[in-house]
Amino acid sequence: MTLPFFVYGTLRCREPNHDLFLRGRTLKEEPARLSGAVLYDGPGYPYAVEDPGGAVRGDLVTVRGEEYPELLAELDRLEEYVPGDPRSLYQRVARDVTRDADGTRVRAWVYLAAPAVATRLRAHGRLIASGDWAVR
Numbered sequence: 001m002t003l004p005f006f007v008y009g010t011l012r013c014r015e016p017n018h019d020l021f022l023r024g025r026t027l028k029e030e031p032a033r034l035s036g037a038v039l040y041d042g043p044g045y046p047y048a049v050e051d052p053g054g055a056v057r058g059d060l061v062t063v064r065g066e067e068y069p070e071l072l073a074e075l076d077r078l079e080e081y082v083p084g085d086p087r088s089l090y091q092r093v094a095r096d097v098t099r100d101a102d103g104t105r106v107r108a109w110v111y112l113a114a115p116a117v118a119t120r121l122r123a124h125g126r127l128i129a130s131g132d133w134a135v136r
Contacts, residue, residue: 001094002065002068003094003107003108003109004060004061004062004063004106004108004109005060005061005063005075005108005109005110006032006034006058006059006060006061006095006097006108006109006110007022007058007059007061008034008039008046008048008056008057008058008059008133009045009046009058009133010044010045011061011075012058012059012133012134013029013059014134015134017078021071021074021075021078022061022063022071025063025064025067025071026061026062026063026064027062027063027064028060028061028062029059029060029061029062030059030060030099030100030101031057031058031059031060031099031100031101032058032059032060032097032098032099032100032106032108033055033056033057033058033097033098033100033131034048034055034056034058034095034097034098034110035054035055035096035098036050036051036052036054036055036095037049037050037051037054037055037056037095037110037112038051038053038054038056038127038128038131039054039056039127039128039130039131039132039133040113040121040125040126040127040128041125041126041127041128041133041136046128046133046136047089047090047112047113047117047118047121047125048110048111048112048113049112049113049118049121049122049125050112050118054131055131056131056132057130057131057132057133057134057135058097058132060097060099060106060108072109075092075111076092079092079111081111081114086114086116088114089113089114089117090111090112090113090114090117091111091112091113091114091115092109092110092111093109093110093112094107094108094109094110095107095108095110095112096108097110
């Protein structure tokens with residue numbers, strides 16, 4: 001399934017992984033929000049955790065078609081996501097995000113904290129109240 005990505009941490013513009021992974025490989029990057037999740041501070045990067053009352057600020061990134069398969073694999077490695085592996089830090093899931101510009105909802109890939117990580121964060125993590133890692 002070819003979907004845009006919703007990024008909320010080090011892959012956002014002006015963050016360290018943006019230039020390493022996304023620069024020159026996207027068609028569009030636009031402000032958006034993910035409802036139903038909250039943000040926790042991690043060791044140099046954030047985690048989004050599902051929570052019905054929250055919202056996370058980030059960017060909706062549409063990738064150039066020819067770049068998509070390679071970039072998807074690179075992002076899975078970056079986020080330490082391996083389907084079915086309980087040691088994964090994140091899980092890649094399809095969620096609806098809302099574009100800031102016009103309020104339209106778009107289905108996108110989002111890397112959420114894996115279940116074991118989410119449980120630890122809910123118990124002991126530092127919540128980013130703004131939902132925006134850039135404004136922590």
